[in-house]
Amino acid sequence: MKRLAILASGSGSNAEKIMEHFKNSEKGQIALVASNKAEAFVLERAKKFNVSSFTFSKKELEEGFLLEKLKTEKIDWVILAGFLLKIPAELIRAFPDRMVNIHPALLPKYGGKGMYGAHVHEAVKAAGDSETGITIHLVNENYDEGKIIFQAATPVNPDDSPEDIATKVHALEHRYFPEVIDSLL
Ligand SMILES: Nc1nc2c(c(=O)[nH]1)N[C@@H](CN(C=O)c1ccc(C(=O)N[C@@H](CCC(=O)O)C(=O)O)cc1)CN2
Numbered sequence: 001m002k003r004l005a006i007l008a009s010g011s012g013s014n015a016e017k018i019m020e021h022f023k024n025s026e027k028g029q030i031a032l033v034a035s036n037k038a039e040a041f042v043l044e045r046a047k048k049f050n051v052s053s054f055t056f057s058k059k060e061l062e063e064g065f066l067l068e069k070l071k072t073e074k075i076d077w078v079i080l081a082g083f084l085l086k087i088p089a090e091l092i093r094a095f096p097d098r099m100v101n102i103h104p105a106l107l108p109k110y111g112g113k114g115m116y117g118a119h120v121h122e123a124v125k126a127a128g129d130s131e132t133g134i135t136i137h138l139v140n141e142n143y144d145e146g147k148i149i150f151q152a153a154t155p156v157n158p159d160d161s162p163e164d165i166a167t168k169v170h171a172l173e174h175r176y177f178p179e180v181i182d183s184l185l
């Protein structure tokens with residue numbers, strides 16, 4: 001049974017879908033949910049699934065506290081699901097090809113520093129793109145440059161607002177992210 005930790009900074013709708021997917025799994029167990037925001041709703045979602053959770057600061061991330069916690073908890077995989085801080089190289093090295101992120105666009109478009117959440121959908125709208133989608137990728141030292149594992153696309157209509165685009169992208173995320181993670185274990 002692989003032990004998974006989810007890192008999230010916000011609402012946690014993806015985290016919830018992942019916890020739901022693995023709640024009766026014989027392959028993987030969501031052992032931890034961790035956030036850099038004490039007010040993140042993902043922490044409430046973890047309680048609903050009786051998943052242990054904790055918060056950590058950017059300083060604790062950068063100084064190795066999170067890494068030590070993941071080692072103590074014998075975590076095998078780290079899942080970034082709306083996590084908004086840069087993962088330090090030392091933490092990435094501790095989980096070689098075992099750290100996965102979801103990005104709400106078709107990388108390499110709309111990736112990098114500043115490209116998160118609504119900022120991504122606003123950029124897609126501003127560019128007038130006819131499609132967008134999701135990218136699930138391994139995590140390396142740079143934002144959104146790790147090996148792409150999976151992508152799925154959805155049409156963007158000219159009258160779609162950034163919020164409409166977000167709704168379409170979230171639907172793809174919730175449909176595919178749990179299954180892609182499962183396929184990696
Ligand atoms: N080493 C890595 N760390 C992280 C990656 C990665 O690929 N390599 N992915 C991100 C997730 N992400 C896009 O998928 C992403 C998240 C946040 C940002 C960003 O610009 N963040 C701001 C800070 C925002 C805040 O503090 O609220 C910043 O760095 O100034 C870009 C991309 C997770 N970590």
Ligand SMILES: NCC(=O)N[C@@H]1O[C@H](COP(=O)([O-])[O-])[C@@H](O)[C@H]1O
Nearest residue numbers: 011012013014082102103104116117
């Ligand atoms: N670049 C990282 C990024 O923008 N991640 C995005 O944050 C959202 C989190 O939603 P959630 O908290 O409801 O799962 C998701 O759309 C995810 O792709």
